[in-house]
Amino acid sequence: MEKYIGIIFNSYGGYFNYLKNEILYWKWDNYFYGLLAISLVVWLLEIAFPWRKNQALFRKDFWLDLFYLFFNFFLLNLILLIALSNLSVQFFNDFLSIFGLQLTSIQLFSLSDFSKPVALLLFFILSDFIQWNTHRLLHIVPFLWKIHKTHHSVKEMGFAAHFRYNWMEPIVYKIILYIPLILIGGFSLEDVFIVHFISIAIGHLNHANIGWDYGFLKYIFNNPKMHIWHHSKKLPSKYGVNFGISLSLWDYLFKTNFIPSDGRDIELGFNDENSFPKEFIKQEFYPFKK
Numbered sequence: 651m652e653k654y655i656g657i658i659f660n661s662y663g664g665y666f667n668y669l670k671n672e673i674l675y676w677k678w679d680n681y682f683y684g685l686l687a688i689s690l691v692v693w694l695l696e697i698a699f700p701w702r703k704n705q706a707l708f709r710k711d712f713w714l715d716l717f718y719l720f721f722n723f724f725l726l727n728l729i730l731l732i733a734l735s736n737l738s739v740q741f742f743n744d745f746l747s748i749f750g751l752q753l754t755s756i757q758l759f760s761l762s763d764f765s766k767p768v769a770l771l772l773f774f775i776l777s778d779f780i781q782w783n784t785h786r787l788l789h790i791v792p793f794l795w796k797i798h799k800t801h802h803s804v805k806e807m808g809f810a811a812h813f814r815y816n817w818m819e820p821i822v823y824k825i826i827l828y829i830p831l832i833l834i835g836g837f838s839l840e841d842v843f844i845v846h847f848i849s850i851a852i853g854h855l856n857h858a859n860i861g862w863d864y865g866f867l868k869y870i871f872n873n874p875k876m877h878i879w880h881h882s883k884k885l886p887s888k889y890g891v892n893f894g895i896s897l898s899l900w901d902y903l904f905k906t907n908f909i910p911s912d913g914r915d916i917e918l919g920f921n922d923e924n925s926f927p928k929e930f931i932k933q934e935f936y937p938f939k940k
Contacts, residue, residue, distance in 0.1 A: 684847055685723055692809040692854040701861035701874070701914055705806055709859075714930065715810035722813050726820070759834055761841075774845045775897070776834070777827060782900040784826045785893045794822060796937040802881060802920050803933070804857075807874075811857040812850075817934055852896045861914060872898045878913040883920060 697707065761769040788798035800816040855862070856877040863875040872894035879885075880892040891908035894901050901907040920926075927933050 682724070685719075685850065688847070688851050688854055689719065689809060692851075692858050692860075695855075696809060696859045699860055699862075701859050702806075705808075705859055709806040709808050711805070711814075712808060712810065715804070715808065715814045717930065718815070719810045719813035722815060722817070722820070726817055761834060770841055770844060773841055774848065777831070777845060778849070778896045779900060780827050780830055781823060781895045782893055782897070784823050785895060786889070786906075787826075788819070788822065789889045789893070793937065796939075797822065799920065799926060799936065800933050802918075803923060803926050804881060805918050807857050807859060807878060807881065807918065809854045809858045812853045816937060818937060849896050861912075868898060869902055870897060870899050872896055875913060876901075876907070876909055878916065878918075879908055879910075881918045882913065883917045883923075 761773060764772065788794045797816045797818045801811075801814055801819070804811040804814055852872060856872050856874055858874055860874050863873045864871055867873075868876065872892075876892050876894070876898055880890060885891055886908060887906075891906055892898070892901055893906055898907070927936060
């Protein structure tokens with residue numbers, strides 16, 4: 651128990667120093683300024699090429715979503731996710747040691763066996779497929795849907811809506827993502843960084859007020875014209891459609907794609923949205939509400 655408590659304290663201290671250095675010092679893999687740069691570029695694209703021209707520049711809940719963006723990307727990591735991740739790794743290692751095993755002994759293959767571009771592509775595709783399945787679970791399992799409702803409470807889409815999600819949602823994603831990824835190896839923190847920022851850029855664009863579908867690439871990459879239907883209040887399926895995170899190809903492969911028309915002016919939200927709280931704190935504790 652003392653070992654696990656030590657991991658928690660070291661995680662908090664380490665991440666606090668890391669976050670401080672991210673803000674004070676510039677380097678190429680800087681998360682803080684990277685997020686700022688991606689957000690600013692996509693926001694400028696919204697301003698230059700607005701899809702919904704009557705939507706205000708500072709749309710409904712713009713500032714709430716901007717707060718969510720920084721809270722979920724920085725503070726939530728400091729408060730919870732880094733410690734949880736480190737604890738999970740240690741706990742899993744300790745569990746395997748009972749049977750005389752190590753992480754490397756149960757790995758199916760290593761990405762280091764491939765060239766760097768191929769390894770990055772495989773890591774990107776695998777992690778996206780796992781997240782696509784996790785996203786479907788968030789719509790199917792009742793308690794997980796209560797967690798995911800925060801994201802679907804957006805009434806006007808914009809880049810920052812990408813990060814409007816309940817504090818429990820990344821925990822669900824990380825737990826489910828971690829289990830398959832431990833079966834492979836050979837990826838580095840640099841690989842995770844590259845894939846993560848590609849996903850952030852695609853996610854920002856998916857939620858932006860931009861009417862793009864990328865032409866024939868729409869069958870591979872998720873896009874604003876496809877993702878808007880995922881947020882539609884009226885859907886042909888009880889559990890939703892267009893679950894793609896970065897890639898749309900999973901929806902086309904498994905027949906969950908749905909783009910019946912130009913979705914520019916459709917109503918967003920869900921049926922019982924009037925009972926969903928509007929304030930940040932109440933939204934964070936909504937999943938525990940009876």
